[in-house]
Amino acid sequence: MRTIQDAMAQCEDEADVAAMKGVELEQQAAKAQDETFDDEDTAVVDTVSATASGEAVEASASLRPIDQYAITYRCTTDPLFDGSVADVAPVDYAQEEVELERIEAMKVVDEEMAIQDGDLIVAAEPVDVTTQKRLYVRERSHVKSEKRRRALTGAAWMPKTCSRSNLPFYYNTDTHEAIWDRPLVWVTNDEHAHAATVGYGGLSIPTLLHLLGFATAKDSMPTAVHIRCPVRFIGPPLTRGSTCTLEFSPVNEISGLVWHAKAGEISNLTLQIPTSSSSSNMSSTKSRRDVVLTVASDGNLTVLDSRILGGDVAVAVQGGTATLVDVDIADAVGLIVVANQPYGIYPRRLR
Numbered sequence: 001m002r003t004i005q006d007a008m009a010q011c012e013d014e015a016d017v018a019a020m021k022g023v024e025l026e027q028q029a030a031k032a033q034d035e036t037f038d039d040e041d042t043a044v045v046d047t048v049s050a051t052a053s054g055e056a057v058e059a060s061a062s063l064r065p066i067d068q069y070a071i072t073y074r075c076t077t078d079p080l081f082d083g084s085v086a087d088v089a090p091v092d093y094a095q096e097e098v099e100l101e102r103i104e105a106m107k108v109v110d111e112e113m114a115i116q117d118g119d120l121i122v123a124a125e126p127v128d129v130t131t132q133k134r135l136y137v138r139e140r141s142h143v144k145s146e147k148r149r150r151a152l153t154g155a156a157w158m159p160k161t162c163s164r165s166n167l168p169f170y171y172n173t174d175t176h177e178a179i180w181d182r183p184l185v186w187v188t189n190d191e192h193a194h195a196a197t198v199g200y201g202g203l204s205i206p207t208l209l210h211l212l213g214f215a216t217a218k219d220s221m222p223t224a225v226h227i228r229c230p231v232r233f234i235g236p237p238l239t240r241g242s243t244c245t246l247e248f249s250p251v252n253e254i255s256g257l258v259w260h261a262k263a264g265e266i267s268n269l270t271l272q273i274p275t276s277s278s279s280s281n282m283s284s285t286k287s288r289r290d291v292v293l294t295v296a297s298d299g300n301l302t303v304l305d306s307r308i309l310g311g312d313v314a315v316a317v318q319g320g321t322a323t324l325v326d327v328d329i330a331d332a333v334g335l336i337v338v339a340n341q342p343y344g345i346y347p348r349r350l351r
Contacts, residue, residue: 150174
């Protein structure tokens, strides 16, 4: 047996040889301990236990010395499972609370003694609620401004690498958003910097399309018409809470709408001025008649779904073209007057 162990020792490395020698020493010590141990109450071992013990011994004998040492170390020195449960003493919370109160009372006494002795002469004044609110608002506004600055400059985005796919992505530290593509704010800032360096030719395609969109022709042009008229009060002197009546200036001071545009339309609009003359004045030598709508010689107008009320003449076409569709003309001395009209007028469904 000694010869076999020497042969195995030559094949193993130095660590295995040292481990085998340690196992032998442990076995000898265990054997000596078993021989000197006097067990008065020896248990009767049944046949099954003896058979299992014999199989365990045979299995242990078939292992290498280094494996036997490892099993012995695991079973004795560093067990894998520890079934022992330490008894935890119950915590006395009432006793702890009493102890904390005693410590706090001692601290109060020590502070009073320090104040009396003059040792504690500097102390911070309590901060009032107004100061705390002001500090809170200031810090909150600072946090919001910094967050807004990071959103505009793109400082909140940072490049990272996915641990699974090993692909780069971008992570927002403020919103906790993760995207694969380059952040839009980075792209926009780079385009702005490039345009500032190169000039007009360095603008991005969306910006160029937006600028060129202002040069395209528009189908409609919204126009606001404002007429300022003087007014005067009618009736007794005004007092607080009384009702007053307003009267506009004479109608000859009010000019109607004169259309000079070469194209365009008026829709869903009510044009009205008071009637100042009678039908006899239409043939008189009156130098000026009150006209609600005048189409100039270079004008081309379409009126849709509108109302033309009042005036000595509702519509006057002076060399231009006027098309009226679903227009209500009422309360006028004269409806339409055409003067020097080469193209004609095409009214439709006048009411």
